Amino acid sequence: MSATSKPGPGTSKLSRRGFLAGTGSVLGAAALGGGLSAAHAAAAPAASRFGTPIGNGAHAQALVIGTGYGGSVAALRLAQAGVGVEMVEMGMAWDTPGPDGKIFCDLTSPDYRSYWLRTQTKAPVDYFLGFPIDRSIPKHTGILDAEDFAGITVYQGRGIGGGSLVNGGMAVTPKRENFGMILPSVGADEMYNVYYPRANAGLGVGVVDLTWFTKTDWYQFARVGRKQAGRSGFPFVFVPDVYDWNYMQQEDAGTVTRSALGQELLYGNNYGKKSLQKTYIPAAVATGKVNISPLHKVTSVSPAPGGGYTVLIDQLDTSGDVVTSKQVTADKVFFAAGSVGTSKLLVRLRDTGRLPNLNAHVGQNWGDNGNVMVGRANQIWDPTGSKQSTVPCGGIDNWTAGGAFAEVAPLPTGIETWASLYLAITNNRHRAQFTWNAGTQQVDLSWQQAWKQDGITMAKSIFDKINSTEGTIYRTDLFGVYKTWNDTLTYHPLGGAVLNQATDNYGRLAGYRGLYVIDGALIPGNTTVNPFVTITALAERNIENIIANGG
Secondary structure (H helix, E strand, O other), X not given: OOOOOOOOOOOOOOOHHHHHOOHHHHHHHHHXXXXXXXXXXXXXXXXXOOOOOOOOOOEEEEEXXXXXXXXXXXXXXXXXXXXXXXXXXXXXXXOOOOOOOOOOOOOOOOOOOOEEOOOEOOOOOOEEOOEEOOOEOOOOEOOEEEEEEOOEEEEEEOOOOHHHHOOOOEOOOOOHHHHHHHOOOOOHHHHHHHHHHHHHHHHOOEOOOHHHHHHOHHHHHHHHHHHHHHHOOOOEEEOOEOEOHHHHHHHHHOOOOOOHHHOOOOOOOOOOEOOHHHOHHHHHHHOOOEEEEOOEEEEEXXXXXXXXXXXXXXXXXXXXXXXXXEEEEEEEEEEOOHHHHHHHHHHHXXXXXXXXOOOOXXXXXXXXXXXXXXXXXXXXXXXXXXXXXXXXXXXXXXXXXXXXXXXXXXXXXXXXXXXXXXXXXXXXOOOEOEEEEOOOOEEEEOOOHHHHHHHHHHHHHHHHHHHHHHOOEEOOOXXXXXXXXXXXXXXXXXXOOOOOOOEOOOOEEOOOOOEEEOOHHHOOOOOOOOOHHHHHHHHHHXXXXXXXXXX
């Protein structure tokens, strides 16, 4: 739907003039570099000051469903333009320490904080030496959701900050020559000249100090990966990250509390990682225009009789039970619940009649970013180190020749394993569909585990050759009993409400004025690298157009 389309169902009460109010501040920020400077982030209020939970009967100029990358960008830029924003987050605030004095638990001691409403952990590496290592935990609204569908488990962050709380922080801008396959309806010039730089500045992206990298014990595993890639003729590339590398060097020196060097990442990172709770979100809250409600789950969005939208919300307790239900109204609604959350909600709203004018592209073109995991057993003279930082900093690039980019990942067990672990991103072209199942009253995903074989074949273009060169073999004890590949997971869900198909070319949902998608659901299945910088940059692009042009 274009900005000049006639108003449709749910016509907003917030006028185009309302969106334009204060836009000059956004454009002024862009002229100065557009991102959030370190000083800006440091000066923002503490991340615990998120506001008061939204009340029953409240009215919002803009309601943002989700607090991940896209939602946080939208909230900040709308607030800078003078728009009042209510953010609704299904997960916890993660601003209160547990019994150990820390907000997050570490990788080797998962507890009630680790998983979203599970009674047993479900680690991506769930076996060691052929023995299962998952353990029982109390049911709690923990930070990592391992959401199971037929054929695949999707790992997602739960809490204020979304996926930024649990990912490895690898902040990769795709190669420009690959951009056409990622977002074919978006101009590469605007992304690489304006929005990728803006996103990288806002996220606080940096690169490991190479002098320190070459000597620290904590990256021996990555140096082994670099050496072996080179001996097989593959480029090893250092990858930008959102970890505070100065802090990590202080961790190494023993002058600060260890975080990445204290086995923290997958279940949150207490100190050094620059999640959205340290960048976009505090900047948004500092405007005084943004309020965030944790443990609030949106269950319905439908056109309101007087214009705008009626939004139904369940407030949860930490057991996942509904405490109370609320009805609010919003002039504009931004879907930013992540690729899976946004797609499931939109499909259910369309097929149960709440938003029947959503088009047939909603729910389509979902992909796993080609994710597969594998381990290799190195020779005795190539130890990977008992000390391993949890933050990856490099990868092996064979995308052009073999369709694979592989992160050299840590395996921070605290003991020497002589193992190299990799998360591969591959050019797997299979795409799945979300559909409403009226019998179960659930949304299903049509992914097939057998589709992972294409990604495995692409990843083998790297690791078969390295094994041949090094005289090594694959590990078969990390993902089951005699199982080489983890072909049942993705960390990088993408698609389901694709740009210029389910929406216009800036995320306006077809069929409804004032409804938008602003997250990874817009990207059709693959970014060739870790996706969150692209999600952030696309959100920066889209929200600027929405503020300027309304609709």
